[in-house]
Amino acid sequence: QVQLVESGGGLVQPGGSLRLSCVASESILSIIMMAWYRQAPGKQRELVVKVTRSGTTIYADSVKDRFTISRDNAKNTMYLQMNSLKPEDTAVYYCNAVLTTAQYWGQGTQVTVSS
Numbered sequence: 001q002v003q004l005v006e007s008g009g010g011l012v013q014p015g016g017s018l019r020l021s022c023v024a025s026e027s028i029l030s031i032i033m034m035a036w037y038r039q040a041p042g043k044q045r046e047l048v049v050k051v052t053r054s055g056t057t058i059y060a061d062s063v064k065d066r067f068t069i070s071r072d073n074a075k076n077t078m079y080l081q082m083n084s085l086k087p088e089d090t091a092v093y094y095c096n097a098v099l100t101t102a103q104y105w106g107q108g109t110q111v112t113v114s115s
Contacts, residue, residue, distance in 0.1 A: 002025055004022055004095045004096075004097055005107070006108060007020070007023075007109060008021050008109060009093060009112075010112070012085055012111070012112070013114070014085060014086060014087060014114075017081070017083045018111060019081050020080040020093055020095075020109060020111075021077055021078070021079055022036075022078040022079075022080075025076075026076065027076055028073055028078065029053070029073055031097045031099055032053055032098050032099060033053065033097075034095070034096065034097050035048070035049065035051070035095075035098075036069065036093055036096070037093070037094045038089075038091035038092065039091055039092050040088075040090060043091075045094070046060065048067065049080070051069050066082065066083050066085075067082050068080070082111070086113060087114060088113075090113050092108040092109065092110050092111075094108045
């Protein structure tokens with residue numbers, strides 16, 4: 001079983017930046033795909049960005065050119081750099097890992113964009 005722990009959320013003003021981290025309990029080289037999802041109050045969870053083991057990335061249109069996903073294999077960590085944040089980016093952000101037999105979720109980290 002893979003454990004995922006997110007961190008880095010918080011309160012930021014519109015136009016600000018945050019970097020989220022997701023630390024996995026095992027080597028992320030064994031994980032087929034990792035992703036960030038988010039869920040705003042009263043809305044369904046939605047995909048923010050995903051990255052495959054080979055490095056292919058797919059971003060939601062709403063975050064393209066503002067968010068950047070990266071991986072540090074040596075630290076078993078995935079990052080989400082979020083720039084030019086907007087109030088509509090406010091949500092709980094979840095880390096997701098997909099293996100051949102199962103997928104796993106972190107506990108989530110709150111991101112609030114407000115003045």
